[in-house]
Amino acid sequence: MFLANPSNMRLILFFSALAGAAWCLETFAGDQVLRVKASSEEEINKLQLLETLEHLQLDFWRRPSNPELPVDIRVPFPSLQAVKVFLESHHIEYSILLEDLQVLIEEEKQEMINNQRRERGTSNFNYGAYHPLDSIYAALDDLAAEYPSLVSKQTIGESYEKRPMYILKFSTGGTNRPAIWLDAGIHSREWVTQATALWTAKKIASEYGSNPSITSLLNRMDIFLLVVTNPDGYAFTHTNNRMWRKTRSKISGSLCVGVDPNRNWDAGFGGPGASTNPCSESYHGPSANSEVEVKNVVNFIKSHGKIQAFLTLHSYSQLLLFPFGYKCTNPADYNELDAVGKAAASALASLHGTTYKVGTICSTIYQASGGSIDWSYDYGIKYSFAFELRDTGRYGFLLPASQIIPTAEETWLGLLKIMEHVRDNQ
Amino acid sequence: MQRQSAARLGPLLLLLLLPLAWGKGPSPPRAAEELQVSNRLAGQAARVALHYLNYRLGSPSALRALGQVRKATLKTIPGIGHKYYLQFTTEDYKSSLNVGTCLATVFYLKRKPRPAVNINCTYTKDQKQIREDDYSFYKKMRQQTKPIIGNDIPDSYGNIEPALEPAWALAVAGSSYLMWEKSTENLGYFMAQVKNVKQWITKDDSIDFDYSVVLHEIPTQEMISCHLRVIWTPGHPLKVKYFCLSENQWSESEEGSGTESGSTNGIFNEKEAHF
Numbered sequence: 001m002f003l004a005n006p007s008n009m010r011l012i013l014f015f016s017a018l019a020g021a022a023w024c025l026e027t028f029a030g031d032q033v034l035r036v037k038a039s040s041e042e043e044i045n046k047l048q049l050l051e052t053l054e055h056l057q058l059d060f061w062r063r064p065s066n067p068e069l070p071v072d073i074r075v076p077f078p079s080l081q082a083v084k085v086f087l088e089s090h091h092i093e094y095s096i097l098l099e100d101l102q103v104l105i106e107e108e109k110q111e112m113i114n115n116q117r118r119e120r121g122t123s124n125f126n127y128g129a130y131h132p133l134d135s136i137y138a139a140l141d142d143l144a145a146e147y148p149s150l151v152s153k154q155t156i157g158e159s160y161e162k163r164p165m166y167i168l169k170f171s172t173g174g175t176n177r178p179a180i181w182l183d184a185g186i187h188s189r190e191w192v193t194q195a196t197a198l199w200t201a202k203k204i205a206s207e208y209g210s211n212p213s214i215t216s217l218l219n220r221m222d223i224f225l226l227v228v229t230n231p232d233g234y235a236f237t238h239t240n241n242r243m244w245r246k247t248r249s250k251i252s253g254s255l256c257v258g259v260d261p262n263r264n265w266d267a268g269f270g271g272p273g274a275s276t277n278p279c280s281e282s283y284h285g286p287s288a289n290s291e292v293e294v295k296n297v298v299n300f301i302k303s304h305g306k307i308q309a310f311l312t313l314h315s316y317s318q319l320l321l322f323p324f325g326y327k328c329t330n331p332a333d334y335n336e337l338d339a340v341g342k343a344a345a346s347a348l349a350s351l352h353g354t355t356y357k358v359g360t361i362c363s364t365i366y367q368a369s370g371g372s373i374d375w376s377y378d379y380g381i382k383y384s385f386a387f388e389l390r391d392t393g394r395y396g397f398l399l400p401a402s403q404i405i406p407t408a409e410e411t412w413l414g415l416l417k418i419m420e421h422v423r424d425n426q
Numbered sequence: 427m428q429r430q431s432a433a434r435l436g437p438l439l440l441l442l443l444l445p446l447a448w449g450k451g452p453s454p455p456r457a458a459e460e461l462q463v464s465n466r467l468a469g470q471a472a473r474v475a476l477h478y479l480n481y482r483l484g485s486p487s488a489l490r491a492l493g494q495v496r497k498a499t500l501k502t503i504p505g506i507g508h509k510y511y512l513q514f515t516t517e518d519y520k521s522s523l524n525v526g527t528c529l530a531t532v533f534y535l536k537r538k539p540r541p542a543v544n545i546n547c548t549y550t551k552d553q554k555q556i557r558e559d560d561y562s563f564y565k566k567m568r569q570q571t572k573p574i575i576g577n578d579i580p581d582s583y584g585n586i587e588p589a590l591e592p593a594w595a596l597a598v599a600g601s602s603y604l605m606w607e608k609s610t611e612n613l614g615y616f617m618a619q620v621k622n623v624k625q626w627i628t629k630d631d632s633i634d635f636d637y638s639v640v641l642h643e644i645p646t647q648e649m650i651s652c653h654l655r656v657i658w659t660p661g662h663p664l665k666v667k668y669f670c671l672s673e674n675q676w677s678e679s680e681e682g683s684g685t686e687s688g689s690t691n692g693i694f695n696e697k698e699a700h701f
Contacts (some may be wrong), residue, residue: 281646366466393491401583401585
């Protein structure tokens, strides 16, 4: 009960003076937590009065109720002096429980981060499981943190829904060395591809220095890895529709959403094997490179200027493909690409017996225009290959997580074979 | 005299020389053309043959998946259609172990709605074990007092609850009928997921399931939603009714052996088949 006596009036006056002060409560710097021991009902009343003075922004961790129990108050820095003066002038006993809250919070935050990184840490990250986008992005950070002299994370732009598109750069130095490009997850429902790419990143990073092949490769060339080429689609497969394939761009004049990002490249764009219907899974989009995700990759490749190989991961069907898809004629480098492809498929099969068919897109899978490796090949990147990973239809897109690591391990052998050939034929 | 016969010979000669004058001219029906084993149409045709086999066998424990195409030949019959002659290995659907080789013909007819299939396979899987597995699934379902229900099989992560695995296998068998019917030379299917399964408790000997399945269509990449009703008694032909969302009528399997569209029995006696 508030009694209008002189002491209380002084209180109000005193604290009101502080009301005009500017509060900057974004951090807790300088804030203290006081433990107050009220020894009588009167003192409790005074503390309850304190509670009502909103401009002090006091945060009662333990509220004043009876004299037996301590009252804990978080006092923001600007109010500290006033509150202490008040307590002292009324002979109310108190002690400082926490001297500087912000310092404590910082320490705790850092500990949490360290814990998470240790817990997650690339040695504890479960590469044999499917992860949502945030976890994958965190794993990229962890890789860069764990192998700072080899791995760095860069952004090549944003997706339609403004998600960052991160690539990992594997480099042992030099300036603008010739490089290999590897991407996954352009079709978001093909979950084994993002998972394989992440495992591959760890593999490259951890094997540099011990594996002579990858070591000699990285001593001469860089590797760029885009784990999630279509982050909007990937997020959508987790929240709404596991079978979503396309981007999530809005199409003017249509209720349907999304463009098939692998029909959107400037290679025979709009030709056979792509749909003009926005509601179709293979809709090529309003124009070549209309999809920002595609444009970002194209821009990166062009501005880098020294990409020697363009490798991309899809699922499923167990195929190793090279151009062309937009036309059913063989590329000029057919013989070489076929030989490299066959060697890669053979290396892949050597591990778990998984058989892959090798050939041009058109003859092996189907005619499809606007595809990424057709663009890269016509752009001048001879070693352009697309993998269709496990399986052959039993589980299809819903490949059990138990097959992630076996798939990644065998695919690695195939990728390495191709990369070695690129390294040796520069 | 000679001049008279020469005069009669003239037009005859001209007639004989006409094809040369035209250039290529109309060609006679092509002989069988050997295809590369990696040819996608060959693989697709082999898959169609297996859809038909899996449907006709009507056994969740005996489902087969395509292994490798060993030999493929294509015969074009102008105005009629394309006939594929195939030899391929097969794998057990669940275990992926090799379970035998098949010889098949798949005839895509221009005038008939679905491919005509003849298929003959060797069996390396223990037939007794298959019958026992089928029967134990059947018995368990017959004993249900509460209908089996399930969603998303496999789930997003590829998991299949062991208790629901036989129901999933039955869905594959039932979907095989539907995939066989819908397949064309250029359109192929895979059963991507069972979205929903619900059992109907029956008073007769059969077990009865309602399914919502999602098919993956190649090369369009579309996901097709279909409803399936599958009625099964071991040792009897599967009864399948289906309705896909892009269509506007139910389709049903025939009661008979379906010999008009294909067969799984009998000796392979095509004279032209060179294997």
